[in-house]
Amino acid sequence: MTDQTRPTAAEASAHQDQDSEDERLSVWSQWPLLIGLALVWGALWQDFSPGVLLMGALYSLVILWFYRLPRVKFSGRINLWYVLVFTARFIGRIITASIAVAWDAISLGPKIVNSVVAVHLRSHDDLIVTLTGHALALIPGSLVIDVDRPSSTLYLHCLDVTNEEEVEHFREEALATEAAIIRAIGSREDLELVREGERGADTRRNRQTEEESA
Numbered sequence: 001m002t003d004q005t006r007p008t009a010a011e012a013s014a015h016q017d018q019d020s021e022d023e024r025l026s027v028w029s030q031w032p033l034l035i036g037l038a039l040v041w042g043a044l045w046q047d048f049s050p051g052v053l054l055m056g057a058l059y060s061l062v063i064l065w066f067y068r069l070p071r072v073k074f075s076g077r078i079n080l081w082y083v084l085v086f087t088a089r090f091i092g093r094i095i096t097a098s099i100a101v102a103w104d105a106i107s108l109g110p111k112i113v114n115s116v117v118a119v120h121l122r123s124h125d126d127l128i129v130t131l132t133g134h135a136l137a138l139i140p141g142s143l144v145i146d147v148d149r150p151s152s153t154l155y156l157h158c159l160d161v162t163n164e165e166e167v168e169h170f171r172e173e174a175l176a177t178e179a180a181i182i183r184a185i186g187s188r189e190d191l192e193l194v195r196e197g198e199r200g201a202d203t204r205r206n207r208q209t210e211e212e213s214a
Contacts, residue, residue, distance in 0.1 A: 032074055034060045074127065074185075082183040089180055090135060093173075097140040104160050115161040116145065119174040121152040122197065123182060123190045129154075132178040142170070 034057055041056025042048040104112055121129060129152055133144045136156060146155040158170055182190045
């Protein structure tokens, strides 16, 4: 009797490629994760002194070394200015969305119309897709209900989206959130995709303006 659970040669090769790729991504390449875990350690102890943070970093290093989880691929670039821009934009969106949701709850109540909107992201980077999904989910009025990883598509449940125009407006806001994250920490390839999209949008606006003035 043959073993039906034995992996094929192609599957074994794919696993070997993934393992070798994970090995190439050293523990030190995970420095953002190390910093994050060290801060979590400090928060647990309610002490952010250098000694406590150093101990947290050492424990984090041990965890990442012994628990061979799939490595998180970081782009290696960070733009502090755009980190601040994204933070300010994110806080502003939370405030305005909170006011809008509160008003809809008072004025519409159970008559409010909900929709499921698919947003196809530019980036196929797992980190960018994850951060974009979390950012959109934290803004009141939208919630990620599914993610199609191969196509980088987020499916979101949205409040008070009743027509195609409002759907397109939400998609533009979602893509603007992704673009802000890419400008802050995305790869140069993803950043070029954002710039190409902006150039294409400018071209379409100029063409529309010319048609309206003709």
